[in-house]
Amino acid sequence: MIRRMLRVMGEDAPALRLLIALTVVCAVLQGVAFGLLVPLIQALLEGEFSRLWLWVGIETVILIGFGVLNYRTKLLGLTSSVALTSHLWQRLGDHISKLPLGWFNAEKVGSVSRLASAGVFNVTGFPTQMLGMLVNAFVTPAVVVALMFMFEWRLAFVALIAAPIVWGAYQGTVAIVDFVDRRTHSANTRTANRLIEFAQTQPVLRAFGRTAQGYKLLDDALVMQRKADNTMITWGGAIGDGIFRLTVQAAFTAILLTGIALTAGATIGPVELVALLILATRFVQPLMEGAAAGGAVRTVRNNLNRMDVVLGTEPLSEPSARVALGEPSVEFNDVRFGYDDREVLHGVTFAAAPRTMTALVGPSGSGKTTITRLVARFWDAGLGTVKVAGEDVRSMPVEQLMGQLSFVFQDVYLFSGTIRDNILMARPDATEDELNEAIRQARVDEIATRLAHGLDTQVGEGGSALSGGERQRVSIARAILKDAPIVLLDEATAALDAENEALVQEALNALTADRTLIVVAHRLQTIAAADQIVFLEHGVIVERGTHQELIDAGGRYADFWQERARSRGWRLGSKVLAPRRDDAAPSAYQSALASEPRYRRHSTRSQRDRE
Numbered sequence: 252m253i254r255r256m257l258r259v260m261g262e263d264a265p266a267l268r269l270l271i272a273l274t275v276v277c278a279v280l281q282g283v284a285f286g287l288l289v290p291l292i293q294a295l296l297e298g299e300f301s302r303l304w305l306w307v308g309i310e311t312v313i314l315i316g317f318g319v320l321n322y323r324t325k326l327l328g329l330t331s332s333v334a335l336t337s338h339l340w341q342r343l344g345d346h347i348s349k350l351p352l353g354w355f356n357a358e359k360v361g362s363v364s365r366l367a368s369a370g371v372f373n374v375t376g377f378p379t380q381m382l383g384m385l386v387n388a389f390v391t392p393a394v395v396v397a398l399m400f401m402f403e404w405r406l407a408f409v410a411l412i413a414a415p416i417v418w419g420a421y422q423g424t425v426a427i428v429d430f431v432d433r434r435t436h437s438a439n440t441r442t443a444n445r446l447i448e449f450a451q452t453q454p455v456l457r458a459f460g461r462t463a464q465g466y467k468l469l470d471d472a473l474v475m476q477r478k479a480d481n482t483m484i485t486w487g488g489a490i491g492d493g494i495f496r497l498t499v500q501a502a503f504t505a506i507l508l509t510g511i512a513l514t515a516g517a518t519i520g521p522v523e524l525v526a527l528l529i530l531a532t533r534f535v536q537p538l539m540e541g542a543a544a545g546g547a548v549r550t551v552r553n554n555l556n557r558m559d560v561v562l563g564t565e566p567l568s569e570p571s572a573r574v575a576l577g578e579p580s581v582e583f584n585d586v587r588f589g590y591d592d593r594e595v596l597h598g599v600t601f602a603a604a605p606r607t608m609t610a611l612v613g614p615s616g617s618g619k620t621t622i623t624r625l626v627a628r629f630w631d632a633g634l635g636t637v638k639v640a641g642e643d644v645r646s647m648p649v650e651q652l653m654g655q656l657s658f659v660f661q662d663v664y665l666f667s668g669t670i671r672d673n674i675l676m677a678r679p680d681a682t683e684d685e686l687n688e689a690i691r692q693a694r695v696d697e698i699a700t701r702l703a704h705g706l707d708t709q710v711g712e713g714g715s716a717l718s719g720g721e722r723q724r725v726s727i728a729r730a731i732l733k734d735a736p737i738v739l740l741d742e743a744t745a746a747l748d749a750e751n752e753a754l755v756q757e758a759l760n761a762l763t764a765d766r767t768l769i770v771v772a773h774r775l776q777t778i779a780a781a782d783q784i785v786f787l788e789h790g791v792i793v794e795r796g797t798h799q800e801l802i803d804a805g806g807r808y809a810d811f812w813q814e815r816a817r818s819r820g821w822r823l824g825s826k827v828l829a830p831r832r833d834d835a836a837p838s839a840y841q842s843a844l845a846s847e848p849r850y851r852r853h854s855t856r857s858q859r860d861r862e
């Protein structure tokens with residue numbers, strides 16, 4: 252465990268090494284100071300005052316030395332603890348920033364936040380508190396026993412025999428604490444996750460009148476936690492600690508009885524016995540303190556193990572050298588990918604040409620979102636390659652890849668801060684003009700004029716002070732300001748009010764004009780306006796082409812379109828869609844394209860072909 256801490260400490264490791272050395276010296280001095288009590292007490296009880304003053308003098312020197320060193324050790328413990336805290340945070344932060352985005356699910360985030368707060372503080376308490384107690388628990392009694400050998404070897408022998416028994420009891424206590432600590436940790440993590448989930452799902456729970464079920468999940472988690480806490484108190488505290496203390500007391504009793512037997516047999520005198528028994532109590536006391544440290548050290552070790560799990564998670568492999576990129580295209584070549592060993596993309600191949608729109612279409616769960624996530628390296632493909640601007644996404648630094656991409660996902664997350672902060676996050680060095688242009692194009696100006704503090708309005712935790720449509724427009728402004736050539740867009744399935752929908756659409760038009768767009772498309776007019784439709788089912792591309800080509804083919808896409816169009820009051824003619832009542836009228840999707848806003852300002856390839 253100490254080796255792991257030394258590794259984590261990096262250039263501050265010598266301070267921790269010095270701390271350990273000083274702690275050992277302090278423990279030895281303490282043991283010697285205890286040991287010298289024997290001749291001192293003997294001299295006192297025998298009335299030998301000249302010998303007494305000699306031992307008092309030696310004892311005083313040792314105690315002053317101990318006091319000074321102990322003070323230095325405590326200070327070094329504090330500075331080592333501060334250094335360890337910052338090293339642990341830095342290592343966790345550095346590593347987490349390199350992990351694939353897909354790693355960050357709610358459970359992992361909950362567990363890491365516990366680890367980075369309570370976990371780190373627990374580990375960094377080691378140099379200040381536990382190290383001293385632990386070293387004292389073993390070194391001081393060892394010195395006491397060594398000195399006992401000099402005064403009365405038989406008592407020392409009993410203490411020596413007791414040592415492995417005490418050690419066994421210590422290990423037993425530590426094992427119990429280890430077990431209950433794991434249970435408590437998982438119960439705490441579960442409760443924290445349930446609590447967050449409970450808070451986040453309030454609107455849904457209330458809307459469906461299922462708050463009781465929500466409470467039940469949380470209640471169950473709380474009950475489990477209470478049980479785990481009780482087990483911790485009963486087993487980790489009372490029983491584990493009790494067994495250890497009992498063993499130590501038994502060892503002390505054995506020494507005591509041996510001493511009395513030796514005195515009864517006139518092997519040692521009563522004065523020696525009193526002095527040696529005082530020494531024996533000094534043998535016991537550090538061991539008792541060690542019991543408390545033992546459990547705490549096991550918790551520290553468990554937290555270090557948890558950190559190792561995070562630090563051992565494979566980060567994204569990335570070369571440091573930037574590569575020369577071509578036009579902003581996206582290509583999938585025979586890509587296979589699975590979550591937890593379940594393959595969900597089975598050999599996906601398609602290419603999105605620069606400055607075109609590709610709509611990913613298909614039933615729920617067919618793999619559309621997964622495709623956009625692979626472009627952004629939330630995960631890496633298991634087999635096959637994903638290329639951005641002509642290069643494998645794994646062949647360029649993540650920063651270069653991210654420079655090519657903007658995301659507009661459904662779950663827009665804004666950071667606590669102002670609207671301006673949130674937009675500028677995309678490019679903190681943007682000029683005021685560039686910022687204003689992005690704001691204008693994304694129609695955030697319309698939001699700002701309605702709010703008392705304009706762009707300096709606080710968006711609240713996660714953007715909670717803004718409506719869904721407003722949050723989306725802020726995130727689009729962010730993407731416009733970033734000005735990446737490829738846009739990954741997860742089209743909102745949730746309905747916005749008509750005015751918000753039109754404004755969001757306007758914002759999206761500005762974002763996607765003259766950029767390469769991969770859109771998880773849900774709305775018919777978006778799908779129909781795409782240059783290419785990739786139709787997926789069960790992780791396989793079953794059809795690919797323009798809307799007209801796929802309708803003409805009369806396959807799975809045509810069925811899908813017909814079904815969706817029918818549900819919207821449109822119907823499919825022999826070749827194209829037509830409104831139900833008047834076959835002579837323009838096709839429904841043409842009407843839709845003409846009347847409803849689309850993503851692209853320029854005509855699509857299919858439109859251009861028709862023209």
Ligand SMILES: Nc1ncnc2c1ncn2[C@@H]1O[C@H](COP(=O)(O)OP(=O)(O)OP(=O)(O)O)[C@@H](O)[C@H]1O
Pocket residue numbers: 590591595613614615616617618619620621622771
């Ligand atoms: N983080 C994840 N862990 C495990 N399985 C996942 C994860 N994300 C998605 N899946 C599974 O992968 C499959 C494809 O999911 P994906 O979200 O890509 O589909 P989709 O076509 O975008 O669906 P939808 O239209 O409903 O959003 C589904 O079976 C889904 O359950």
